[in-house]
Amino acid sequence: MGSIEGPVYTSVLDGVGATPLVRLNRIVPAGGAPVWVKTEWANPGGSVKDRAALAMVLDAEQRGVLRPGGTIVEGSSGNTGIGLAMVAAVRGYACIVVAPERTTAEKIALLRAYGAEVVLTPGLVPREDPRHVVNLATRIAEETPGGWLADQYGNPANPDVHTATTGPEIWAQTGGRITHLVAGAGTGGTITGTGHHLHEHGVTVVAADPETSRYGGGDGSPYNVEAVGHYLHPLTEQDVWPAVYDTGVADRTERVPDGETLRTVRRLAREEGLLVGASAGLAVAAALRVSAEAGPDGLVVAVLPDSGRIYLSKYFDDAWLTTLGFLDAPEGPLVRDVLGASEPGLTVVPATATVDEARAVLDGYTGPALPVVQPRATSATTWAVPDVVGTITAASLDGVRGDGPVGTHAGPVPAAVGHGENADAARERLSGNESGAGFAGGCGSGAGPGSEDPVLVLVDGRAVHLVSRGDLG
Ligand SMILES: Cc1ncc(COP(=O)(O)O)c(C=O)c1O
Structure with a gap:
């Protein structure tokens, strides 16, 4: 003193x-x-x-x-x-x-x-x-x-x-x-x-x-x-x-x-x-x-x-940190345990790309939907969540002219989960979360309503994967 x-x-x-x-x-x-x-x-x-x-x-x-x-x-x-x-x-x-x-x-x-x-x-x-x-x-x-x-x-x-x-x-x-x-x-x-x-x-x-x-x-x-x-x-x-x-x-x-x-x-x-x-x-x-x-x-x-x-x-706030992927929940199974190991990497298309360019990316892409992102001069494989402006699928572009920007056809911004969230808690959180629930082509098949809805997986605040809600167990 x-x-x-x-x-x-x-x-x-x-x-x-x-x-x-x-x-x-x-x-x-x-x-x-x-x-x-x-x-x-x-x-x-x-x-x-x-x-x-x-x-x-x-x-x-x-x-x-x-x-x-x-x-x-x-x-x-x-x-x-x-x-x-x-x-x-x-x-x-x-x-x-x-x-x-x-x-x-x-x-x-x-x-x-x-x-x-x-x-x-x-x-x-x-x-x-x-x-x-x-x-x-x-x-x-x-x-x-x-x-x-x-x-x-x-x-x-x-x-x-x-x-x-x-x-x-x-x-x-x-x-x-x-x-x-x-x-x-x-x-x-x-x-x-x-x-x-x-x-x-x-x-x-x-x-x-x-x-x-x-x-x-x-x-x-x-x-x-x-x-x-x-x-x-x-x-x-x-x-x-x-x-x-x-x-x-x-x-x-x-x-x-x-x-x-x-x-x-x-x-x-x-x-x-x-x-x-x-x-x-x-x-x-x-x-x-x-x-x-x-x-x-x-x-x-x-x-x-x-x-x-x-x-x-x-x-x-542990909940804030965990849902953004900065912190692990005290008890598993964690989201990343359920999803299994895979290299981080988000395939994306910039909002300024043409619909035809987006179709070319979708060709052979197997995810539930393709994230549309803010155009940035970067070769990043992970994306800041606010930069993800929505998603598209081949079905959502059906009949759309090929030369316009794809950004105007993007569906809602997907929901997001932290990779260290407890998987059960994450699923429960998403079921009360309307973001992404109205995604075109996202409902009606598989294990229940919304099981095909796209979900971003976050590590340290950045989206590293896009999975479907059903993948979370
Ligand atoms: C929490 C905090 N850290 C750092 C800074 C940056 O200080 P400076 O504006 O002098 O660069 C600010 C400025 O508002 C601040 O609020």
Whole structure:
């Protein structure tokens, strides 16, 4: 325990920054470099984004673009919005946050608890779509009298606050012994600002990125780590990266699959007593790789952006993890036991292929239906579930003209099961699940209603097989 004398703040905003570093004790590889983590959930609004939120507001006040009685508007997957809502409460502004629909219920409740108005919008839309988070927030800011768009993606106050605070804090807290910084990038503000400062001291900067994120060279398909990486909608015409992200700041990138990230999140809670979000798990998973490589003379610091408390319904919910194929049920038979071993690999046809091209793929294909997917330049054999837009069969294309895109003829998106779900529980879940039940040609034969309905089998959040419901036993 430290001193009994804590500070007295003039407002909660004095508590932003100066977060502790904590040494990891049990999950660091033997012979690896020590890994210390920057506990950014210790900020009063609960995340690293308090720093950027406060800095952007103070800067806007100073420049006279945010005036008394004004309204702070931002597009945010949650934490920047929460930080801004907290700052708005203290400094007397209204606050409107535009958030993607997939944002966890806990984050949305927090925004409302701080008094912010929350506008939900679909998350997986092309960048040019007026419903895109940034486009909608920009419009609302323009239409709101006294509205000011914080613009974390383009506002230099975002990275600058990390150059001024996060970087120097880490350098001082490690006594100048840090050799590697590991951080994820959403807007890129944290890694850009912190990285620039620590680069001046010769520290190696490592970006941690979800495996399919565009930042690290992935195909841009959806992943299950909130608030970091860069998703690309296939219909986006011009892929815009945040202006504040200096992608040259990282000496290298560690691309981490979601399974490794989420298993690290669980280990951090159970073996280190650190309840953190998935972007923190991503950073630590990358830091453990760096530690093994750097050896005992290194000192790795990973930035842990937020707490796991706002993800209890996701990353810490066993049912959520199991149905997505990240975790095995405690008792079998598991779905994969019932299905038997086979090489993962999903035969697909892109939605932009012609009907005739799809017919050629169907020729000789033996599955219950052929998944139609978002067009992506990839040779992937596994697919992110939101990228599966529906399915077709030879029968469903009967009499259809051959030259149009097959996507317009796809039936409903199939239901999905995790490969480690208990098979009986999965069957029961599907029988109460209407998704796929109305699939054309899916009913009426075999062991019962719907036994021919297509079902995706997921491993670590990605579809690896398509089977029929009857195959599950
Ligand atoms: C949980 C979480 N992790 C990581 C980040 C990424 O931080 P930055 O925008 O500074 O790159 C954010 C940003 O909102 C976040 O909310």
